[in-house]
Amino acid sequence: MPKRIYISVGLLSASIIAFQLTLMYLLSIIQWSHFAYMVISVALLGFGASGTLLALARNWFIRHIKIALPVLMMLTAVSMSLIMIISNTVFGSFDSYLLFVDRSQVLGLVITYFAFFVPFLFGAIAIGLVYIHYVKKIGGLYFADLIGSGIGGLLTLVLFWSFSPTQLPAVISTLPLLAGILLIPAGLKMKFTPLILAGLLMPIILFINPPRLPMSEYKGLSGALNLPDAEIVAERSSPYGQLSIVRSPALRYAPGLSLTFQGTVPVRDVIFNNGNWFGPVVEWSETDTSHFLDYTTNSLPYIIANPGDLLLLDAGTGLFAAHALTRGVENITAVEQNRIAVNMLKNELAGMIDSMYQDPSMNPVNLHPRSYLLKDDNLYDLIILPTSESFGGTSGINALEEQYTMTVEAMNEMWHRLTADGMISVTSWMDYPSRAPLKLLATLVETHENNSSLPAEDHIAAIRGWGTITFVLKKSPLNPDEIGRIRDFGNQMNFDPVLLPGIDQSERSVFNQLPDDDFFSHVDRIMSADRYRFYNEYDFNIRPATDNIPYFSQFLKLGRYGKMQEMFGQSTVPFLEIGYLIVLLTFIQITGAAVILIILPLFAIGWKGGGKLYTVLHFSGIGLGFMFIEIILIQQFILYFGNPIYAAAAVLSGMLICSGAGSLASGRFSKGRRGIVKVLALVIFFILIYTILLTPLLRLTINFPLTAKIFLSILFISPAAFFMGMPFPLGLRKLAELNDTLIPWAWGINGCLSVISTALATIIAVEAGYIWVMLIAALAYGLTLSANLIKN
């Protein structure tokens, strides 16, 4: 086997990972992010389909391997570079938002699936073919594959910083092209010239003149750009997303403004991230003494007290900070993860606006809010959380976002950062049927209950306007003066108190009536000891989020779906909580397709015969288990590093590289059945250790310096990852001895199950929590172990 095949496999794997991440990025900008998730999941089935094709046409591919490999790699390159042009053609008439109202869009969806599926299919056939033909070298080849993938993940980060999103597919396509060129047989170079030229020219042309992004006209950015004289005044791409600052004389922002406000709502520039609303560009001057937020329910904590030290979590563009400055707050710590946005506000935009980030009271912190809470030991008079949900409700679009700032554990940490009279304040948009405000209240009540033996009703105030409700949890009891001020504030602003010590039912909907009074009875049940029964009885999931199930915005209870259909109508229910349903739909689609892809080869290789049960069990188990662990580790390390992008890069690359090393060592480490069993037992052992010890270990070391944390994370990840890299090559070697016609089938099964596992892990995490995902990963490896205990 030529040595350069290792390099080609590495390059191809790097390009596939980079391309996958780039597609995710591009589709999130162009369309709706859940749709991106669905399309990419289906596209990745190219790996499963490659196994099916290889199983069906194994002999043909092996006979032509010298030509097939470079051609497949070059076709991968060409299809990657053409993806933007295909996107423009497809998305010219297709819009994921219209899927809800126009069934003809389904055809567009199918074409989209196919367009994105093709590059993965070509690439996966090439890798699978190498594995089949050179199975004796599988340890080294799988090592090259995993190392390539690891480097591809890191490379993507660099590319995201360096190029515009539209140029990325062209840049990435040079990797498989190079991989293909390396494998062209010596005597055939001239015959390959047209393909090489096409593969080279296309990325060059598309790099110099990238096609436009066919952004959905229903995305926030498109809407803003339709306004008169709207223009993008600044734009910046990074792994945090594509930030665009839009200016128009008609862009205004005053969420939930009181109807008594008689001033002018100021015109603001607005920042969009990946085409979605991020926040208004906030100007501030020392002479500002009032703010439009004085006329919103967000003012509630300032009506109760005059805080001196404020902690803002997920501070965004700093709207609440500007409000705090006009309220005379002396020290503001604003924690925001998106450092590019903050840097733009602090530096690049400082010439355009009077940036409040220049004010000495401001202390901007670039970290995940939860990581900051775990590291910080200051005390604050007020902690403000970002507004929950959005205007008009989100219909579950954020259901799968892990919101570690909104968990009971996070609120407990906030409680310990409060001064004696300190407060936690959080605002939510109202929704119907009520979900977000109820879950928010439940979280605050449980936080109080966890930390105080006094009755919660003396510590919680809530006030509601026409669109928003603000809750304040105060460490000390609310006193009569404070209660009086809250009532006066409500009367001035046309806001109704919802929770106050001694509140009367008649006060609750004087200015703003709801469709029914159920909301108030629900609030009262949450305030009572009966709340746990209420969580079970209520048709939506309003049980507080926890670190184990941190999906604050996931309200759908699958068991109540039928009942909700009766209540709200069959055609309405999907629109209430669509985000989670999209994941379920994705899971159903990919599982259905995977079953077909796994069964099809059996028509060629036969239904009976030695090794089939072994193949299914062994490769399903590692396909599921590996991805489950990868997903969970990324989640866990987000808080550890305080940054989701670097966490994903560190875990993904660290795990793949360590697994690669495991694969390389697999040949020497273990021979025969006993060896595989030992490796699998070790993997299961490490997963169980992670389940018990990983979270406490990470919490314990979160304050360590970054270099120490990187060292520790490699130390945490490497033992399991090293052994997790072994079962795949060991399994293929065993198949080579047992029945080598099963190798392509095994490759397909592994590919299909890996894709299924991403959706399945999400569903298990939402329904049962991360601990169960870990335990099921251990079970999946147990399945592989059982396969190796069965005598073939």
Added chain:
Amino acid sequence: MAIMKLAIILLVLSVLSQEAYSQNFERMRENMVRQQIQNRGIDHQATLRAMRNVERHLFVPRAQQRRAYDDGPQPIGYGQTISQPYIVAYMTQLVNPGPGHKVLEIGAGSGYQAAVLAEIVEKVYTIEIIPELGNQAKILLENLEYDNVEVIIGDGYFGHESEAPYDAIVVTAAAEYIPPPLVAQLKDGGKMIIPVGSPFLVQTLMLVEKQGDRITTKNLMPVRFVPFTRKE
């Protein structure tokens, strides 16, 4: 001669098919009113009459015409939609329009809601911020001889002060705030109706009522939720 015959046949066929289409649209409109609107409890007679009269298919892009009477919103370009027929009817009923009324609409879109209102009230002022949409609506409403509709291209935030106060304000393009000028331009006893949420998902309606200095709001059931009330 053969070509001439063919041309005549095609012309006759085209006239006949247009006639058939037109009758088809009329039937679809009648079905829309009965099944999507009356069955869901809309009983304001003037609104029902207006929904029967206004040719909704003329207010959607040509390619969408066959779906114009479907039970959902339809895209009209520039990220805008023509609302679900039921929402148009429900919003119209809620502001209780009558002869002699003056109504302001924010967000003309293709002009459909304005046309429905114009069937009932004396004068409709409708503001559209996107010039291309506003101009299309203006031409269409003129062609359909809605002389009592004035389309204004501009920023709806400011309302239309010169003709204020209004008996009703219909905001079809809602933002996270209610512009103070609109509240000011509402007549004492007037009503403002605002849909809240994505037209593709679940929208709620909010009714703002002004009685002297007192302004109150009423959140109504999400409109997608209203189930059909089947006639026994």
